Amino acid sequence: MTQQHLSFPPSHDEGARQAFVGTIKGYANMAVHQQLERIYNEDIAPSFEEQHGRPPATRDDVTDSVEELPLYKYWGLLTYHSQDMLFDSVATTVHRTKVEQEAIAEALTSSPGKLGALHLRDGLEPSKPISTIEIHRQPGGYISAENDRDLSAARVYSGTIEIYRNAKAMGDGSKAGSDSIGLFTAETFKRYFPQKQPRRILDIGCGTGEQTLAFKRAFPDAEVHGLDTSVPFVKYAHAWAESEGVEVIFHQANAQETEFPDGHFDLIVSHILFHETSNKVLPQVMAEAHRLLTPGGVFLNLDVPYQPEATPLLKQVTNHWQVRHNGEPFWTGFIQTDLKEKLAEAGFDKDDIFHAYEPLGPGAFYLVFGGEK
Amino acid sequence: MTTPKREPLHTFFDDPTTDVLISTILSLTTELSVTRERLDTLERILADKGKLERADIETYQPGPEAAKERAMGRQALLTNVVSKMNAFFESASRSKQA
Numbered sequence: 001m002t003q004q005h006l007s008f009p010p011s012h013d014e015g016a017r018q019a020f021v022g023t024i025k026g027y028a029n030m031a032v033h034q035q036l037e038r039i040y041n042e043d044i045a046p047s048f049e050e051q052h053g054r055p056p057a058t059r060d061d062v063t064d065s066v067e068e069l070p071l072y073k074y075w076g077l078l079t080y081h082s083q084d085m086l087f088d089s090v091a092t093t094v095h096r097t098k099v100e101q102e103a104i105a106e107a108l109t110s111s112p113g114k115l116g117a118l119h120l121r122d123g124l125e126p127s128k129p130i131s132t133i134e135i136h137r138q139p140g141g142y143i144s145a146e147n148d149r150d151l152s153a154a155r156v157y158s159g160t161i162e163i164y165r166n167a168k169a170m171g172d173g174s175k176a177g178s179d180s181i182g183l184f185t186a187e188t189f190k191r192y193f194p195q196k197q198p199r200r201i202l203d204i205g206c207g208t209g210e211q212t213l214a215f216k217r218a219f220p221d222a223e224v225h226g227l228d229t230s231v232p233f234v235k236y237a238h239a240w241a242e243s244e245g246v247e248v249i250f251h252q253a254n255a256q257e258t259e260f261p262d263g264h265f266d267l268i269v270s271h272i273l274f275h276e277t278s279n280k281v282l283p284q285v286m287a288e289a290h291r292l293l294t295p296g297g298v299f300l301n302l303d304v305p306y307q308p309e310a311t312p313l314l315k316q317v318t319n320h321w322q323v324r325h326n327g328e329p330f331w332t333g334f335i336q337t338d339l340k341e342k343l344a345e346a347g348f349d350k351d352d353i354f355h356a357y358e359p360l361g362p363g364a365f366y367l368v369f370g371g372e373k
Numbered sequence: 374m375t376t377p378k379r380e381p382l383h384t385f386f387d388d389p390t391t392d393v394l395i396s397t398i399l400s401l402t403t404e405l406s407v408t409r410e411r412l413d414t415l416e417r418i419l420a421d422k423g424k425l426e427r428a429d430i431e432t433y434q435p436g437p438e439a440a441k442e443r444a445m446g447r448q449a450l451l452t453n454v455v456s457k458m459n460a461f462f463e464s465a466s467r468s469k470q471a
Contacts, residue, residue, distance in 0.1 A: 012430050023406075023448060130377075132377055139379065142377075
């Protein structure tokens with residue numbers, strides 16, 4: 001039998017529908033948001049200054065004035081409804097191809113010649129807020145599964161993420177299955193630490209695994225592991241790695257409490273993980289990463305770049321909208337967290353902590369933060 | 374095991390009818406875009422091969438030039454449909470501040 005590959009294969013019309021949802025999202029994120037910026041700059045900020053004798057300084061100064069704008073309500077509806085349309089249009093492809101794709105996943109992961117492995121921990125409760133909230137409003141969230149074979153939550157996530165990123169100018173035009181964010185993190189690591197050759201790498205909150213594969217590709221001699229709290233995600237990640245012919249070991253685990261021994265990894269990475277944690281879990285994950293690193297090991301994370309000092313006030317208001325209307329309970333909490341302080345509390349030496357905005361491509365920036373043990 | 378709860382539908386305008394109507398317009402425009410793209414596919418296959426087989430539609434992959442034209446078509450369609458709403462909400466927002 002010829003080797004079969006996992007794929008996200010929209011029909012002609014499904015692909016056209018997904019493309020138009022991307023167009024609507026792009027319109028809300030770009031054109032309408034720019035209109036809001038103009039109204040903010042020309043009307044709201046000057047009128048605040050006139051009333052208070054100083055320019056607005058915090059999000060709270062302007063939230064009420066922005067939220068009453070009819071254009072802001074329109075922007076909110078566009079963003080909210082297009083999110084439903086995104087999930088509907090991708091879920092159509094996922095459900096139509098469910099039987100065939102799950103059979104391929106089963107064949108790949110039960111093959112005696114498979115490269116990697118999957119370790120599940122029966123009875124492990126998934127971490128909050130993944131266990132309680134439909135993150136990004138994905139129906140059923142990241143952990144729901146009808147049965148042991150059901151990979152729909154993972155396939156929907158994987159099918160939507162690049163459409164979402166590209167429409168928000170946070171991507172580089174990649175299609176589903178791309179490992180470009182992971183490659184970007186790996187390249188950033190090489191640039192920051194050109195002398196280091198990690199032998200064992202862990203990707204925490206690895207999700208559907210695409211980005212984890214980038215580390216085996218960038219460091220072919222390293223042993224690469226990925227962990228995530230979601231069972232369907234790590235199952236899919238394992239199948240995806242086998243489909244791509246990349247050797248990775250995946251684990252069902254919570255990043256704040258793993259079963260690895262002390263000093264087990266030279267490099268620990270994460271991609272857009274921390275803004276999906278909480279005030280409680282964030283320091284626990286950092287402390288666990290510090291425990292797992294070898295002396296000289298590196299903890300390197302990529303996340304959203306919307307910290308208040310780097311973000312105009314209007315954008316802070318529209319970002320905070322995500323908390324209330326887009327299943328992002330910790331979005332504002334994360335960007336207000338003093339990450340350097342938290343890294344120091346987790347055990348990283350102040351002089352070995354880094355925190356920088358790095359360009360992914362034209363117009364797209366991410367926050368890169370972490371430390372060397 | 375706990376599973377995430379579905380939240381009730383959020384609405385943004387004072388009268389939720391506005392939310393429903395705009396959502397419906399967006400969904401309808403999406404379906405029009407799908408039909409247009411299918412028509413574009415048919416025309417391109419016919420222009421290229423002079424005949425049409427159903428399977429060709431599903432496997433059709435636009436080249437870079439065609440993909441660009443189709444993306445511009447989607448953009449133009451949406452702009453046409455939303456232009457009145459967009460201008461209305463901008464002007465209503467300006468007068469709120471005046």
